[in-house]
Amino acid sequence: MFYRPEDGHDLPHNPFNAIVTPRPIGWISTRGSDGRDNLAPYSFFNAVAYVPPQVMFSSTSAKPDRGDTKDSVAQIRETGVFCVNIVEYAMRDAMNATSGFYPAGVDEFAEASIEKAQCETIDCPRVALAPANLECKLTDIVKLPGEANFAVFGEVTGIHMRDDCLTDGIFDVLKFNPLSRMGYRDYTVVREKFALNRPGE
Template structure:
């Protein structure tokens, strides 16, 4: 099949775009608002974009509390979502009224960070403390501003649960890192294999 995205006339019951660009890691973003109230929300348009210095990005469809908070404070935390935290992550995605705590809704404890004021998810196997570099509202090919905001942050500190380390590595099959597959589908990392890069 073939279709153009301008018309989106794919004829399918569900839009395939998000399923094609998958699996996607989940950026479970915790922030504080200007008054110091915590917020927690998962974003599946998320990834690492640089390792030197370490940088991550996430994209929000609509100007939500998370984007407002990062613009107000210049900080956020990205918490790793394990298979064990899948229900809590999903609960935190509920559209709660402004100021109502997703941490409480999901039954999650907060833990203090070292270099940013925003809290992290205490039960997360790992967390990345981030300082905001840019908040971008992209325009489309016609120059029309979209209803999406891209947040680019530099990782300034990393938390890792020692129980999740094995032989000097993050134990991916032990953590069972969760990813988004599109639609309402998710996957957990249960198998890992290595491929050596070819030499010149």
């Protein structure tokens, strides 16, 4: 099968998300200029550079009470900071509870009974029990083609790692089983890993 996205695919659901899979989930926490906190998951998320460490996530829809975007991007525009919280399998239901379209000003930490902690390098909350948190300073927001598509880039200024996720100095994903997004309503979880040496190593 071949199709041009501009012409449609004639399938029951859009297959694009299911093709680009699995995708790590950036559980983005922010604090607005009014001091209100927000927490929402984004599956268009990844690391993009080592030195300095940098990450990005994309927001692809809007809410009437936020104009051209959603709460996360709106608050990042105001304050210039955000935190990426890594999602483990054990927190799948809590993460999902924060994915709803809540009115602006609703604290998803409270809605989903998630313990929050204060970041160290930025004025922003983080998920206290997450396996890891990446405190980020905004570097750029890029408007992408499409009505409400924004890519948010940030430099990581502080990193928290839960002590029980470290094994002999290695951040061990098998200690917490990262949750990943697939297509449709599907998710997957990392439960095994293997190593490959590059040619010449």
